[in-house]
Amino acid sequence: MPDKSFTITRKNNATEKEGIRYMESLGQGYFFVNNDERKRILELLDQPKNFSRSFDMVHIPRLAGAGLSIETIETHIDEVTLIELKCTRAFLPSNPKGFFFGATQNEFDFGERLADKFRFCFVCLNPESRSHALLSVLELEQIIRTRRIQYQINL
Numbered sequence: 841m842p843d844k845s846f847t848i849t850r851k852n853n854a855t856e857k858e859g860i861r862y863m864e865s866l867g868q869g870y871f872f873v874n875n876d877e878r879k880r881i882l883e884l885l886d887q888p889k890n891f892s893r894s895f896d897m898v899h900i901p902r903l904a905g906a907g908l909s910i911e912t913i914e915t916h917i918d919e920v921t922l923i924e925l926k927c928t929r930a931f932l933p934s935n936p937k938g939f940f941f942g943a944t945q946n947e948f949d950f951g952e953r954l955a956d957k958f959r960f961c962f963v964c965l966n967p968e969s970r971s972h973a974l975l976s977v978l979e980l981e982q983i984i985r986t987r988r989i990q991y992q993i994n995l
Contacts, residue, residue, distance in 0.1 A: 850934075850985045856896070859927035859963040863897060863972065869904040870923065872897050880910050887953065894950040895922040895958070899913075922954060923974075927963045936962040936973045936983075952978035 863870040873881065878892045899921040903912060913920065926941040939962050951958040959974040975983075 844946060845913065846865070846874060847946045853953070855929060855965065856925060858965055859925050860869055862912055862963055862970070863885050863923075865895075866972075867904055868899075870899050871897070871908040873908070873992040877908070877910055877984045881917070881920065881922070883915060884914065887950070891946060891950045891953075894924060894944070894947045896925045897923040897961070899923055899959070916930070922950075922955065922958045923961045924951070924958070925961050927965060929965050932964045932971070933969045934994065935964045935969065935971045936975065939964075972982060 856969070860872045864872065873896070875892070877887070877898075878895070881898070882889060882891060898908070900908075900912070900916050900919050902916060902919060906912070924943075924947050926939065926943070928939060928941070930938070930940075933936050941962070943960075946974075947960075951960070954977065959976055960980055963974045964971045964973070
C-alpha cells in the first residue's frame with residue numbers, strides 16, 4: 841500500500857494538471873511552459889535559475905488561440921506574465937476567499953521581484969463554483985488571514 845504522502849502528492853498533481861487544462865481552455869492566452877521554456881524565460885528576464893519551479897504557466901493575451909514556442913516567448917517577453925497555479929476542488933463561491941494552499945518562500949520572493957509580471961492564479965475546479973482569480977503578491981498579502989511556516993526536510 842502506498843504511503844499517504846505519496847497518494848496525496850499524486851492527487852495534487854492530477855488536480856494541478858486539470859487546473860492547467862482549465863486555464864488553457866479559456867482561450868485567453870494561458871500556456872503551460874516546459875522546462876526549456878522556463879529556462880529561456882528566466883534568461884530573458886535576467887532571473888536566477890532557482891526560480892524555475894516558481895511558475896507553472898505564462899499569460900500572453902495577444903497569443904490567445906495561438907501556440908506557444910520559445911520563439912513566441914522571445915518575441916513577446918515584454919507582454920509575458922508568469923503564473924503560479926494553486927488549484928482546489930473545494931466549493932468556493934467567492935474565489936479566492938476560503939482558498940487553502942501551500943506556497944514556497946521562493947514563489948513569494950519571485951513574485952516580489954517581478955511585481956506586475958507575476959501572478960498567483962487560484963483555480964477552483966468545483967463544478968458548482970468553477971473559476972479563477974489572479975493576484976499579485978502585494979494583492980495576496982493584503983487578504984491573507986493566517987499564515988504558518990512548515991519545514992520540509994530531507995535526510
